[in-house]
Amino acid sequence: MILECEKNRPHGSSIYSSCIHIKDCLFSSLKAKLDKCTIEVYSSPELFHQALEIMDKWRYSFYDSLIIASAIQADCTILYSEDIQHGQKIMNLSIINPFL
Numbered sequence: 845m846i847l848e849c850e851k852n853r854p855h856g857s858s859i860y861s862s863c864i865h866i867k868d869c870l871f872s873s874l875k876a877k878l879d880k881c882t883i884e885v886y887s888s889p890e891l892f893h894q895a896l897e898i899m900d901k902w903r904y905s906f907y908d909s910l911i912i913a914s915a916i917q918a919d920c921t922i923l924y925s926e927d928i929q930h931g932q933k934i935m936n937l938s939i940i941n942p943f944l
Contacts, residue, residue, distance in 0.1 A: 883918040891917060902934060912937065 885891065891913055899909040908928055915923045916937050923939050930941035 885914045885918050898934060902932070904928065912939075 891910070894913040894916065895906065895909040898904060898912050899906055902909075904912065911925070912923065912928070912934055916935055919936075921936055921938065923937055924942045925939060926941050926943050928939050928941075930939065930944055932939040
């Protein structure tokens with residue numbers, strides 16, 4: 845990509861500025877894709893009950909259980925967190941610490 849960027853850059857522009865432009869385009873493209881697949885989870889009695897069940901069964905704090913319940917309700921399969929136990933599987937949700 846950098847070589848293509850160097851060949852196609854306007855006369856007088858630097859490789860650095862051309863590559864920054866590519867990075868910005870990639871970021872904008874990724875952000876647009878993420879915006880399209882955003883799932884919103886709203887508070888509800890079912891969400892709180894599921895959080896309480898998770899809290900009781902897996903011994904997480906209420907707020908961690910609420911995050912987990914929200915991820916499950918949104919049909920997520922992976923939850924990335926450095927604060928919740930790495931490798932834990934709750935229903936169809938796997939918890940991964942991205943820093944390990």
